[in-house]
Amino acid sequence: MxxxxxxxxxxxxxxxxxxYALFSMLLYIVATVYISYLVFNRIEDIKTWNALFWIxxxxxxxxxxxxxxxxxxxxxxxxxxxxxRPQWLILSKVLYNGMLLTLVxxxxxMLFGLLIGNPVKSPGMFSLTLLLAGFxxxxxxxxxxxxxxxxxxxxxxxxxxxIPILLPLLLxxxxxxxxxxxxxxxxxxSSFLLVLGMLNVLISTLGYLLFPYIxxx
Amino acid sequence: xxxxxxxxxxxxxxxxxxIWGFLGDVPRxxxxxxxxRNLYFHVAMWFAMLGMMTASLVYSIKYLKSSSSAHDxxxxxxxxxxxxxxxxxLLTGMVWANFTWGAPWTNDPKLNGTAITMLVYFAxxxxxxxxxxxxxxGRLSGVYNIxxxxxxxxxxxxxxxxxxxxxxxxxxxxxxxxYDMDSRLRMVFYPAVLGWILFGFWVTRLRLRLNALRTKPxxxxxxxxx
Numbered sequence: 001m002x003x004x005x006x007x008x009x010x011x012x013x014x015x016x017x018x019x020y021a022l023f024s025m026l027l028y029i030v031a032t033v034y035i036s037y038l039v040f041n042r043i044e045d046i047k048t049w050n051a052l053f054w055i056x057x058x059x060x061x062x063x064x065x066x067x068x069x070x071x072x073x074x075x076x077x078x079x080x081x082x083x084x085r086p087q088w089l090i091l092s093k094v095l096y097n098g099m100l101l102t103l104v105x106x107x108x109x110m111l112f113g114l115l116i117g118n119p120v121k122s123p124g125m126f127s128l129t130l131l132l133a134g135f136x137x138x139x140x141x142x143x144x145x146x147x148x149x150x151x152x153x154x155x156x157x158x159x160x161x162x163i164p165i166l167l168p169l170l171l172x173x174x175x176x177x178x179x180x181x182x183x184x185x186x187x188x189x190s191s192f193l194l195v196l197g198m199l200n201v202l203i204s205t206l207g208y209l210l211f212p213y214i215x216x217x
Numbered sequence: 218x219x220x221x222x223x224x225x226x227x228x229x230x231x232x233x234x235x236i237w238g239f240l241g242d243v244p245r246x247x248x249x250x251x252x253x254r255n256l257y258f259h260v261a262m263w264f265a266m267l268g269m270m271t272a273s274l275v276y277s278i279k280y281l282k283s284s285s286s287a288h289d290x291x292x293x294x295x296x297x298x299x300x301x302x303x304x305x306x307l308l309t310g311m312v313w314a315n316f317t318w319g320a321p322w323t324n325d326p327k328l329n330g331t332a333i334t335m336l337v338y339f340a341x342x343x344x345x346x347x348x349x350x351x352x353x354x355g356r357l358s359g360v361y362n363i364x365x366x367x368x369x370x371x372x373x374x375x376x377x378x379x380x381x382x383x384x385x386x387x388x389x390x391x392x393x394x395x396y397d398m399d400s401r402l403r404m405v406f407y408p409a410v411l412g413w414i415l416f417g418f419w420v421t422r423l424r425l426r427l428n429a430l431r432t433k434p435x436x437x438x439x440x441x442x443x
Binding site: 140144151152157160168171199202203207 | 281329333336337340343344347348353356357359360361363365367368369371372
């Protein structure tokens, strides 16, 4: 487990050293939320709020997680290849991106609350949904990002490859989030939260098993 | 003759399902009426598609283990045949839905599942197109194929159970779920499914052989050079 923690710390250090990536992500969220604010002002309709929130979050996540393999220099890959088991690398990347994307989720929520309105009736359940969303997105996007990084058209392929396989997760998330917005009880939402948890486990397991094949060059 | 028994079986089963599908007796159900016969054609397409996608998955796994280009090629061609079945399933479904539901496309979990499945496999083919090195192409698209297949199965398997579907047998609609699927329907439906799956394997084999013939001059040239 120790090498995974070291790798996560390395990613964190790099992120803070090159602040532009962090700020570009922040700027993306602020800009898109602000555009929605200019168009809608306050959103009372739950359906619109839900749709807008998840569209902004999905594209923000694709932007954020998509660069996690591109930003590593080629020399560092050679170094990893000789010293690290590929499973450690994918685990560290998924955990790191998961934390980052969860943060992005909460930031988007905060900005929405500030500008557009916060109709969430059960904040606790919504926080759990955002956490599951962050790590689920991270699992899919890190693996697809690793595939896309090996091709020439990284940015285009990232969207084409990840959106269709994100949809099962996304549709479940949107349904769960609708329940949070209308203030359903934990008992009603439990089946959805369970499916989300299972999808998370499934995605991480697949990533863990398949990543060594992408890695071998 | 010995090797082609399954091709003959496929032909006979499809012929039987077409003839008996139109002549045979079917249960009289409200709303569905005679359109219930679409079960033999429309639903059989989906089973054939799933069969092809599963074969594609098996070859992708084989490729990751063996790195032989034949396995990679088979994975691609099976996925392409699967997409043809998906298109046919979509068309037969849309004609049927236009009569039964009054619209060719509705926001139904099964339809969304299909649309996403097709998007995933088109993305798979685009990924293949963007990679030039055959070894790398096989490896990366194989990983994507496995990842996408598992998530797709989860999607078609779980999500329709969380929401209601307009499809017969769901949400109180008359139809043929496991309890009231009539034995008269079964007698045509199961042979039709088997027939179309075998037909899919046949088409795929023909395309694989065609591909081998096309690349033969290049392979021979390569061997002569070595």
